[in-house]
Amino acid sequence: MSLQEINVKIFRYDPEADVEPRFDSFTVPVIKNMAILDVVMYVQNYVDKTLAFRCSCRIGMCGSCAMYINGRPRLACRTQVSSLGTPDITIMPLPNLPIIRDLATDMEPFFEKWKKIKPFYVGKSELKDPVAIRPDSGEREFIDQMLDCITCGCCYGACSMVATNEEYLGPAALNRAYTLIADKRDAIRVERLKAVGRSYGVWRCHDQFNCAEVCPKKLVPTKSIQQLKKRCVLQKFGVFK
Amino acid sequence: MLNFPRILTGEGVLLNAMTWLLQRISAALLLVVLGIHIWALYVFNTSEVISFSEARARLSSAPYVLLYVLLLFFGLFHAFNGVYTVMVDMGLKTRKTTIGILIILGTALFGIGVYSIIQFIM
Structure with missing residues (x-):
């Protein structure tokens, strides 16, 4: 045109x-x-x-x-x-x-929620650097897809659950949490999982995929959130440590 | 105020994880019992019109009674759990009270339903 x-x-x-x-x-x-x-x-x-x-x-x-x-x-x-x-x-x-x-x-509410999931890697003290996860491992392949978030807030703006409940952490923060929780080298995975497993964490997502629809990096935060829900339940049964 | 176990109140991770899990389990079981119900009504039952006497005959057998009690239970749990989730989505603050009201209402409806079903046996 x-x-x-x-x-x-x-x-x-x-x-x-x-x-x-x-x-x-x-x-x-x-x-x-x-x-x-x-x-x-x-x-x-x-x-x-x-x-x-x-x-x-x-x-x-x-x-x-x-x-x-x-x-x-x-x-x-x-x-x-x-x-x-x-x-x-x-x-x-x-x-x-x-x-x-x-x-x-004002991006402050977005980044306040981002901070709640402790968006930084904390290595296990017993691990000696460099600790590698093979690039072709399933774990790495899934994490890698989700690492490209540029915190633009498009997903947050599109999320109807954020619109109805301002305390909901939102897709970007939860996606970031997943990339860290899925990393076996992370020392505070369980602590992080508890933060996202609270009422205003993963449970407010109802798989509408609005976030994935608008993500300029083609990420699918809904997928990460589903993985987090699964881990929260497994943790309750003592399977995820 | 009613005293519920700690896992049934407020912010608990266990409550959230369990309600999420049970919602999915009840959905899957609903599909099974609803499937049997539809099969019984429209496939197994060959008559063109569903009559009251046929329904009464069906409900006088123990397996069908069990089927409809399960359908009632899973349906009510799924519906009330869904209503609670929607309320939390909308920013519900009085969770203890709401959970209490929903449990009482759900139990009452389940009781009425079971009472109605067993009338056919008696």
Whole structure:
């Protein structure tokens, strides 16, 4: 599809100044390979300098430009205008997170939950480095798939369970927890499992796969969460140690 | 206030793990008993219309009574456990009370159901 111009509706809201949010409309000329991040940059550079949004790497690595674009969370830098298949584009901030201003959301609740699962590797003291898990082992192959999370928050924004229950840890934190719990070298696997096995952990996931649907890295957090549920039950029967 | 065992209250990991596991087990068993029920009604029973006398005849045999008691039990457990899960999903805070009410309600419905079933034997 070849477009000359697109009509962009952008969510605007400053919680400190505005009574309620509004949408501003802009007409933006399309250039070849234009991404949504280019669109919001165009608006900010040439039309309205007060537009707020967050971005950094521009190559889909940092995860800071996640926005709600035409009805689903996506990375603005990795979403081509042409891929949306329409000249009418609506851009909103990521759902399920407080709004700082316009398209910039406050990621603190997301990272507070991320911290709860202790998202760092703790090696067993009796192990001597380097301890290797063979790359072709089933365990490694599964963990490797799930390690690419860039903490963009797309899954968190898409999750309807986070929307109904703000205490739910969310797909990204649980996926991270799984990559550590599945690692036999980890010294605090059981402690971590207890953290995710609480009421607002894995049990709130009902396999809707919204997270997998929107993940820009094609991860499937639901799969990790199912593995965690299984381990929680096994741990209760004393099988998982 | 009713005193429930600690595993049946609040934030316990065991409660969450067990309700999740039992929900799946009850779902699988429901499929079995419902399958037998449907088979008995629509395959084994060759008459075109299901009549009350046939239902009464069926319920006068012990295996069918057991089947319907199990169907009632698994159905009620699955439904009430599901309702509780949805309530927790929506941010339920008064868990002890809710679990208590659901157990009492479920037990009462199970009692009424069993009473109705055994009327056919008596």
